[in-house]
Amino acid sequence: MTPHRTLGALSIAAVAALALAGCVAKADLAAAEGIAVTSTADACEVSTAEITSGTVAFDVQNEGDQITEFYVLASDGLRIVGEVENIAPGTSRTLSMVAQPGEYITLCKPGMIGEGVGRAAFTVSGEAVAVDETDSERKDEAVALYAAFVKDQVSRLVPAVEEFAAAYASGDDETAREQFPQVRAYYERIEPVAEALGDLDPRIDYREVDAVAEGLDWTGFHRIEKDLWVPAEDALNSDGETPAWQDWSPSTDEERALYADLLVADIAELYAYVHSDDFLDALASQGVAGLSNGAIALLDEVATGKITGEEDWWSGTDLWDFAANVEGSKMAFSLVRDIAADSGDAGAALVDDIDGGYAALEEALAAHGSLETGFVSFPTLTDAEKRELSDLINVLAEPLSQLTATILE
CATH class of the missing domain: 2.60.40.420 (Cupredoxins -  blue copper proteins)
Incomplete structure (x- = not known):
């Protein structure tokens, strides 16, 4: 099992430490x-x-x-x-x-x-x-550090997925269930990168309802998830309507081997991409706007999937994905934080609001566990607890939506 960082470790002091690298x-x-x-x-x-x-x-x-x-x-x-x-x-x-x-x-x-x-x-x-540093040098450095972060996360994802896939293919479901939410954290921190690569994210991370709606072969993490957490006979798919067993049965040994190999191959493709000139060129073309938009996109991932419990429908491990999305969002924000803060009084006030939003969201999430020690199952949250997390996401999303325009002024 690979070690992970806790969400609470992402303090404002750690954000300030990012000034270590400079021209x-x-x-x-x-x-x-x-x-x-x-x-x-x-x-x-x-x-x-x-x-x-x-x-x-x-x-x-x-x-x-x-x-x-x-x-x-x-x-x-x-x-x-x-x-x-x-x-x-x-x-x-x-x-x-x-x-x-x-x-x-x-x-x-x-x-x-x-x-x-x-x-x-x-x-x-x-x-x-x-x-x-000139403004241009400062922004180029932020983009370079984000590229390094993405490559690091994917380089950690590769062996973690190989170990997870091997456990699943061999029928060691207990080990695979334990590894499932932890392995996904690496992917969830940098998910917008994979989403920009055509059908790669659908192959890796589509839910069953999405694959069916688009007429795609259902593979990846969530296909494996359904095998690991076999649904009850009266369970429904995440569309809330289709019986879980309709047109589906647990995978055979041969099918498990196939799905495991496909996931490993797709993650290897992601690794090759983030270590290519195409990836660096794409980041450079977006500049710091890509970082701030990435922070916003990851928070949107939380708001549209994780907080509803639809992402990890069978395992109930949505809070692990939630935490990793927030980590990735905050990481991208941190790289442009000082650029926004130095843009004037309005920028400094915006940064204070965003800092406070992340801190409040982290505190509420920490009440339910951590990436290091594990989270409670999402279905065990009360409606009031879900509303609290949803409200805090919305509070953070409002100032974060202004970040891109601020750093481009």
Whole structure:
């Protein structure tokens, strides 16, 4: 089972920490503090765990037998503040950045998939450092960090899906049921990226009612979900009308193997896309508007599917998806937060409203569990609890809808 971050870890302090990465002048590079990093198959050795704020250069040497990456993460373990990738065996690359005071995490990712190795705390003490960036540079950096976040989430999704699919195909339903909502969290954080790829999201994540309505073969997470949580004889599909057993029966061993293989292949296609120039070009063409619109889209996902209980109809694990959507939305917002706040008094007030909206929504959601410890089943929520969450989504959605126009002013 792969580790996950709690929703409550996404504090405003962690948002501010995203200023760690910045444009580094050549003069500053010459005086940068050098830190040696050695990456191997199972370790990521960083020569020091604490520095004083200022320009720093992580010199990463790959002594393993796979291409590797090096990451500096915010303290929540989710937000990327600096990374260098494609370090071939026997070679080295340097990550140069302006290190602001705060608590961070370092790790390496041999093979460029999974959770990484050598995860360790990294502390930056001292005073905040002024970073001289143009507006264009600041926005380009936000887009680059979001690209790194998406690639990281998908690289974690790949082995998690492989493990989940293997458990399902082998008939180990208990393990597969436990993994189902946790694996989906990686996908739910970056769902708008997959939704932009034609029929890829339908193959991965369509509900039965949607696939039937569009005349598509029903595959992906929710096809597997129905096998794992066999519906009662009197159960209805998520359309509220069709008997769950109509035109459907539990998958045979051969069908399970097929659905498992298809899901693994579709996630591999997603991985290939987010590591391609096409993905980077698409993000660049959208600019920071793509980030703010992504934050809005993920909140819409919560409002139209998760809060109704229709997404994970058979398992009742909608709150896991809910939490991951909110994490992904807040992550995208955080990258343009300071741009909006610095746009004037109105922008600063808007950011305060959005910060408050996320905090209130997180607090209410935390009353029902967390991604780390698990959530209660969605059907066990009372109507009043569902209304509270729905109302808080609407409160947050209103200022968030103004974000794109604010950062483009």
